[in-house]
Amino acid sequence: MTNLKPPTTRRDRQIQRKRQEILAAASEVFAQKGYAAATTKDIANAADLGESTLYNYFESKRDILLAILEENHALLDTVFQMTQGLANRDALIELFDRSLEIFSGRIPFIRTILAEAWVDNDVLNTYVVTRLKQASRLIEDFIENQVSAGVFRPIDPALGSRLALGMFFSLVLPALRGVEAPPSPAQRRAWAESVVSFLLDGIRTR
Amino acid sequence: MTNLKPPTTRRDRQIQRKRQEILAAASEVFAQKGYAAATTKDIANAADLGESTLYNYFESKRDILLAILEENHALLDTVFQMTQGLANRDALIELFDRSLEIFSGRIPFIRTILAEAWVDNDVLNTYVVTRLKQASRLIEDFIENQVSAGVFRPIDPALGSRLALGMFFSLVLPALRGVEAPPSPAQRRAWAESVVSFLLDGIRTR
Amino acid sequence: MTNLKPPTTRRDRQIQRKRQEILAAASEVFAQKGYAAATTKDIANAADLGESTLYNYFESKRDILLAILEENHALLDTVFQMTQGLANRDALIELFDRSLEIFSGRIPFIRTILAEAWVDNDVLNTYVVTRLKQASRLIEDFIENQVSAGVFRPIDPALGSRLALGMFFSLVLPALRGVEAPPSPAQRRAWAESVVSFLLDGIRTR
Amino acid sequence: MTNLKPPTTRRDRQIQRKRQEILAAASEVFAQKGYAAATTKDIANAADLGESTLYNYFESKRDILLAILEENHALLDTVFQMTQGLANRDALIELFDRSLEIFSGRIPFIRTILAEAWVDNDVLNTYVVTRLKQASRLIEDFIENQVSAGVFRPIDPALGSRLALGMFFSLVLPALRGVEAPPSPAQRRAWAESVVSFLLDGIRTR
DNA sequence: AATGAATGAGTTTTCATTCAT
DNA sequence: AATGAATGAAAACTCATTCAT
Numbered sequence: 001m002t003n004l005k006p007p008t009t010r011r012d013r014q015i016q017r018k019r020q021e022i023l024a025a026a027s028e029v030f031a032q033k034g035y036a037a038a039t040t041k042d043i044a045n046a047a048d049l050g051e052s053t054l055y056n057y058f059e060s061k062r063d064i065l066l067a068i069l070e071e072n073h074a075l076l077d078t079v080f081q082m083t084q085g086l087a088n089r090d091a092l093i094e095l096f097d098r099s100l101e102i103f104s105g106r107i108p109f110i111r112t113i114l115a116e117a118w119v120d121n122d123v124l125n126t127y128v129v130t131r132l133k134q135a136s137r138l139i140e141d142f143i144e145n146q147v148s149a150g151v152f153r154p155i156d157p158a159l160g161s162r163l164a165l166g167m168f169f170s171l172v173l174p175a176l177r178g179v180e181a182p183p184s185p186a187q188r189r190a191w192a193e194s195v196v197s198f199l200l201d202g203i204r205t206r
Numbered sequence: 207m208t209n210l211k212p213p214t215t216r217r218d219r220q221i222q223r224k225r226q227e228i229l230a231a232a233s234e235v236f237a238q239k240g241y242a243a244a245t246t247k248d249i250a251n252a253a254d255l256g257e258s259t260l261y262n263y264f265e266s267k268r269d270i271l272l273a274i275l276e277e278n279h280a281l282l283d284t285v286f287q288m289t290q291g292l293a294n295r296d297a298l299i300e301l302f303d304r305s306l307e308i309f310s311g312r313i314p315f316i317r318t319i320l321a322e323a324w325v326d327n328d329v330l331n332t333y334v335v336t337r338l339k340q341a342s343r344l345i346e347d348f349i350e351n352q353v354s355a356g357v358f359r360p361i362d363p364a365l366g367s368r369l370a371l372g373m374f375f376s377l378v379l380p381a382l383r384g385v386e387a388p389p390s391p392a393q394r395r396a397w398a399e400s401v402v403s404f405l406l407d408g409i410r411t412r
Numbered sequence: 413m414t415n416l417k418p419p420t421t422r423r424d425r426q427i428q429r430k431r432q433e434i435l436a437a438a439s440e441v442f443a444q445k446g447y448a449a450a451t452t453k454d455i456a457n458a459a460d461l462g463e464s465t466l467y468n469y470f471e472s473k474r475d476i477l478l479a480i481l482e483e484n485h486a487l488l489d490t491v492f493q494m495t496q497g498l499a500n501r502d503a504l505i506e507l508f509d510r511s512l513e514i515f516s517g518r519i520p521f522i523r524t525i526l527a528e529a530w531v532d533n534d535v536l537n538t539y540v541v542t543r544l545k546q547a548s549r550l551i552e553d554f555i556e557n558q559v560s561a562g563v564f565r566p567i568d569p570a571l572g573s574r575l576a577l578g579m580f581f582s583l584v585l586p587a588l589r590g591v592e593a594p595p596s597p598a599q600r601r602a603w604a605e606s607v608v609s610f611l612l613d614g615i616r617t618r
Numbered sequence: 619m620t621n622l623k624p625p626t627t628r629r630d631r632q633i634q635r636k637r638q639e640i641l642a643a644a645s646e647v648f649a650q651k652g653y654a655a656a657t658t659k660d661i662a663n664a665a666d667l668g669e670s671t672l673y674n675y676f677e678s679k680r681d682i683l684l685a686i687l688e689e690n691h692a693l694l695d696t697v698f699q700m701t702q703g704l705a706n707r708d709a710l711i712e713l714f715d716r717s718l719e720i721f722s723g724r725i726p727f728i729r730t731i732l733a734e735a736w737v738d739n740d741v742l743n744t745y746v747v748t749r750l751k752q753a754s755r756l757i758e759d760f761i762e763n764q765v766s767a768g769v770f771r772p773i774d775p776a777l778g779s780r781l782a783l784g785m786f787f788s789l790v791l792p793a794l795r796g797v798e799a800p801p802s803p804a805q806r807r808a809w810a811e812s813v814v815s816f817l818l819d820g821i822r823t824r
Numbered sequence: 825a826a827t828g829a830a831t832g833a834g835t836t837t838t839c840a841t842t843c844a845t
Numbered sequence: 846a847a848t849g850a851a852t853g854a855a856a857a858c859t860c861a862t863t864c865a866t
Contacts, residue, residue: 018825034325036242040861050827052863061861115324118317118383119240129385153407159400163373170372177324179335194365201359202408217849224850246836256852261837423828430829446737448654452857462831467858527736530729530795531652541797565819571812575785582784589736591747606777613771614820636846658840668848670842679840 019057022047023071024108026064031108031178034115035065065116069127072109076102076131089196092142096168096192103172104182111176136161167195225263228253229277230314232270237314237384240321241271271322275333278315282308282337295402298348302374302398309378310388317382342367373401431469434459435483436520438476443520443590446527447477477528481539484521488514488543501608504554508580508604515584516594523588548573579607637675640665641689642726644682649726649796652733653683683734687745690727694720694749707814710760714786714810721790722800729794754779785813 008016025047029038040061044051058064103110117124139161146152171191174180183191231253235244246267250257264270309316323330345367352358377397380386389397437459441450452473456463470476515522529536551573558564583603586592595603643665647656658679662669676682721728735742757779764770789809792798801809 015825032325034240034242036240037325039859051861052828053826055862056825056827111324115321118321118324119238119243124383124385155404156400159397160404162376163401163404166372166374166376167369168372170368170375177330179330191365194362195369198361198366198369198408199404200408202404202406220849245834247834257836258838258853259851262850262852267836426828444737446652446654448652449737451855453855463857464832464859465830468829468831473857523736527733530733530736531650531655536795536797567812567816571809572816574788575813575816578784578786578788579781580784581788582780589742591742603777606774607781610773610778610781610817610820612820614816614818633846657838669840670849671847673841674846674848 015057019067022049022054022057022064023068027068027108027112030065030068030115031111035112065112068109068112069116069123072106072113073127073131075106089200092196092199093189093192095138096195097188099168100172100183100188100191101185104175104188107176107178107182111178114176132165135165139164164195164199167199171195221263225273228255228260228263228270229274233274233314233318236271236274236318236321241318242325271318274315274318275322275329278312278319279333279337281312295406298402298405299395299398301344302401303394305374306378306389306394306397307391310381310394313382313384313388317384320382338371341371345370370401370405373405377401427469431479434461434466434469434476435480439480439520439524442477442480442527443523447524448531477524480521480524481528481535484518484525485539485543487518501612504608504611505601505604507550508607509600511580512584512595512600512603513597516587516600519588519590519594523590526588544577547577551576576607576611579611583607633675637685640667640672640675640682641686645686645726645730648683648686648733649729653730683730686727686730687734687741690724690731691745691749693724707818710814710817711807711810713756714813715806717786718790718801718806718809719803722793722806725794725796725800729796732794750783753783757782782813782817785817789813 022043026038026043029042029046032038033042040051040054043061043064044054047054054064058067113123113127117128136158140157143152143155143157143160147154147157171183175182228249232244232249235248235252238244239248246257246260249267249270250260253260260270264273319329319333323334342364346363349358349361349363349366353360353363377389381388434455438450438455441454441458444450445454452463452466455473455476456466459466466476470479525535525539529540548570552569555564555567555569555572559566559569583595587594640661644656644661647660647664650656651660658669658672661679661682662672665672672682676685731741731745735746754776758775761770761773761775761778765772765775789801793800
């Protein structure tokens with residue numbers, strides 16, 4: 001009846017959409033050249049906009065980077081909300097599979113984050129270390145439980161978790177870097193099963 | 207007695223020494239900020255030289271980067287010359303241990319290489335992919351032999367190698383990135399043994 | 413009535429105008445100091461612009477020079493289109509007169525071209541030698557015709573042409589160099605007549 | 619008997635010789651690239667010396683240029699001392715011939731002077747205008763005399779002189795610029811005769 | 825909302841010159 | 846006397862950002 005509007009007006013949504021477009025374009029550019037070597041001109045070209053138009057949506061070049069980081073930070077929460085249990089072999093496989101999927105679907109964003117985390121401690125801590133700790137905690141808990149239950153040998157959970165994460169990254173890194181196509185769903189599944197098998201059973205015959 | 211001179215005169219050596227100093231300083235700077243964000247002023251300050259003096263030793267900023275890459279490329283050959291055999295468990299452990307040691311001793315250089323390889327395809331191919339393929343080939347051969355001998359289950363050697371490399375990098379990466387101290391010799395040995403144990407035996411009780 | 417637009421939009425024309433302004437300012441500077449000694453700062457000051465603004469219109473300092481050369485190369489075509497015939501004494505006078513006029517009206521440009529041609533073989537060949545050959549050919553043909561017709565003594569046309577060009581330059585050079593005011597129309601006419609008279613009749617009484 | 623030495627000791631002469639070598643090398647470089655674009659490194663290389671060694675013989679780069687100018691200024695005096703009379707046709711021919719010879723023998727020096735005079739008023743006035751005026755005066759006097767004697771038509775001596783100088787330069791300029799070999803003695807003689815013939819008789823049949 | 829034009833601050837690089845040996 | 850090494854000053858050029866429209 002009145003002029004009360006929902007919190008997002010059409011215009012707000014329009015602005016949000018444009019911001020998304022810019023972020024997508026920018027993360028492509030950042031992924032290719034790295035943040036420092038990318039110019040605002042590059043970003044504007046990729047977004048098919050005038051250079052100065054960027055400044056109607058973001059305060060600065062760095063602000064664009066930070067928005068990319070924030071956006072994906074929020075998104076990655078979904079992985080961890082999903083993975084409460086991690087009770088058995090199948091849950092492990094599922095976790096690997098799902099994680100591979102998420103990484104595969106956000107390649108330019110994640111590539112950008114990793115590049116920046118490599119040189120910026122704030123970015124590293126806020127956007128990467130936090131996440132890795134979450135993941136690690138999950139895996140460590142699983143390992144501890146299995147050790148307690150006598151299923152696993154008495155290994156150091158922190159080390160086990162670290163190695164598991166290393167295996168995971170060895171699978172996604174080539175695609176992130178752009179030297180390999182992102183894995184198909186079937187490939188992801190196969191990898192997940194193999195990794196869990198290696199991890200649990202080792203590779204020696206018994 | 208003789209007047210024979212070594213092929214390098216004192217001056218040549220002096221120049222080489224200065225170049226080394228600049229490279230060391232530059233790799234610190236590149237490691238901290240990344241190549242693109244590092245300025246020649248940064249490098250000059252780190253090397254305690256005037257900015258223009260750099261150009262008496264290198265043709266350009268990029269030439270400094272390339273010299274860093276070249277120098278370490280040569281060095282890393284040592285790892286592979288060492289690892290002909292890889293016949294048994296102990297050889298595997300030794301390889302891991304030695305590799306960890308080399309990485310730990312060249313942190314700023316390797317950090318610089320990896321950062322640049324992340325955005326530059328030439329650098330990636332020339333200085334990283336080549337090396338990873340060498341390493342991978344070594345591990346694959348080992349796996350194939352073990353499978354043939356019935357010691358290993360019939361796994362995909364390429365995947366096994368990839369996962370093994372992932373485990374290796376999970377151990378050195380924090381130190382490379384500067385969030386962890388480089389491992390002590392004892393730590394390296396312990397890691398090497400654990401990794402090989404995981405790899406061969408898995409983590410489940412038998 | 414129609415919406416037909418000329419191929420050049422207002423903006424295109426605006427850009428062209430600015431480019432012209434910069435070229436005019438730059439040719440003044442180049443004429444005064446020579447290309448190598450002129451700085452982009454000098455040019456920017458002469459054009460009343462910030463130094464970096466130059467680079468919105470030209471790719472490099474050298475690009476500015478080349479634009480000056482190109483522009484005047486095109487212009488000088490007019491002299492030669494005019495001078496098809498060169499049949500008689502009056503046509504000769506007209507050619508001298510018109511040539512003096514064109515040179516007088518483009519002093520900084522031509523001074524710049526000559527200075528650069530003095531040290532750059534490409535510029536010499538592309539922008540000067542070509543033109544001189546055209547002019548020379550014209551004069552040689554005239555001489556040959558006159559010799560055939562028995563009007564001229566049997567002299568070497570190439571030498572005659574060369575000397576005629578030398579006389580021409582002896583008249584414009586001081587103005588080009590800036591040590592003499594450009595000739596007035598009356599002065600040009602008088603020079604043209606004198607030169608032709610000398611050339612044809614010599615200076616001895618008969 | 620005593621230790622009285624001539625004003626130039628052996629060492630002085632040694633220094634003078636080295637200075638001459640440097641000047642010769644420098645004028646080659648200046649002739650090729652122009653003063654502004656030539657670097658002290660270029661000069662040192664051409665003189666086969668270390669860059670800093672130049673400064674034992676000259677105070678600055680500009681000082682080298684000035685020495686080149688001075689040296690040749692002195693030399694050119696010889697032309698004018700020779701040409702007192704200029705009484706008749708043969709004297710004119712002799713003057714042209716001798717002048718061509720001198721120019722041909724000092725090409726890099728003169729090329730350097732002309733290039734610098736093109737952009738530097740001091741150099742122009744001190745080293746070029748002065749000389750041209752001397753030459754011009756000589757020719758003007760000759761013309762005036764011939765006019766008085768009724769040999770020449772009553773022409774403007776200044777203009778006649780100017781055109782004569784123009785003819786002269788049309789002959790030496792290509793060699794100065796390096797696009798033509800310097801004229802042989804025979805060539806010089808032939809040119810001198812032709813020019814005088816043109817000048818005096820014109821090119822029309824009588 | 826979009827952008828062309830302009831630019832200050834800074835970047836890489838050059839180069840004449842100095843100085844210790 | 847000769848020069849290698851070092852460098853301050855300045856050059857060409859880049860780029861994120863502002864602003865008027």
